[in-house]
Amino acid sequence: MAKAKSHKKNVVDSKFLTDLADEIYNPKDKSFLRLCTGTLQNGPDPVCKTRTMHCGLGELYFKLTGRQPETDGVSEEEVVDECVERAGLNGEARLEQIRKSLAVLDVPEDTITEMVDSVSYGTETPLSKTEQKFRALLDEIPDVNDGTGDQTAEDDDGKNTCSEKDFLARSKAVAGILRKAAALL
Numbered sequence: 211m212a213k214a215k216s217h218k219k220n221v222v223d224s225k226f227l228t229d230l231a232d233e234i235y236n237p238k239d240k241s242f243l244r245l246c247t248g249t250l251q252n253g254p255d256p257v258c259k260t261r262t263m264h265c266g267l268g269e270l271y272f273k274l275t276g277r278q279p280e281t282d283g284v285s286e287e288e289v290v291d292e293c294v295e296r297a298g299l300n301g302e303a304r305l306e307q308i309r310k311s312l313a314v315l316d317v318p319e320d321t322i323t324e325m326v327d328s329v330s331y332g333t334e335t336p337l338s339k340t341e342q343k344f345r346a347l348l349d350e351i352p353d354v355n356d357g358t359g360d361q362t363a364e365d366d367d368g369k370n371t372c373s374e375k376d377f378l379a380r381s382k383a384v385a386g387i388l389r390k391a392a393a394l395l
Contacts, residue, residue, distance in 0.1 A: 222297035227392035235385035242381035266384035
């Protein structure tokens with residue numbers, strides 16, 4: 211499991227994601243976490259019925275909050291939303307920040323609303339494009355977490371018996387997604 215540690219009040223930035231990627235798979239020393247496999251949000255984990263989230267996103271949430279996702283009852287989608295917000299990419303949150311900044315000025319509320327509306331409407335901003343790419347990358351983690359390695363290896367009790375090679379492949383793939391997301395910030 212990744213280590214939970216405070217990082218600029220758990221702001222998601224390039225360093226935060228790169229550090230987590232290195233904890234999941236470190237290309238320098240070849241160390242890696244054993245990320246398990248299985249369908250989750252749309253059904254139970256085949257090995258551990260209490261596991262509610264793909265490990266790649268679970269590790270991200272733990273690193274972000276210091277708490278387990280099942281303890282807080284968050285979904286995979288909520289983990290992605292929290293990460294987007296803490297990265298400062300949430301368009302709605304940005305508009306609210308703009309509104310609050312303008313509210314301290316001595317201008318009528320109508321003017322503030324007009325200014326915020328002028329920012330939010332029209333062509334797509336680079337921020338929203340980055341948010342979309344960032345969100346899409348994080349949304350890939352469950353598929354990458356499960357889509358790499360031998361998914362059919364089971365013992366007589368039906369438990370997944372992945373090889374070290376499979377665990378390594380999953381860790382590399384999830385770490386790769388996190389590094390791509392880090393490059394956007």
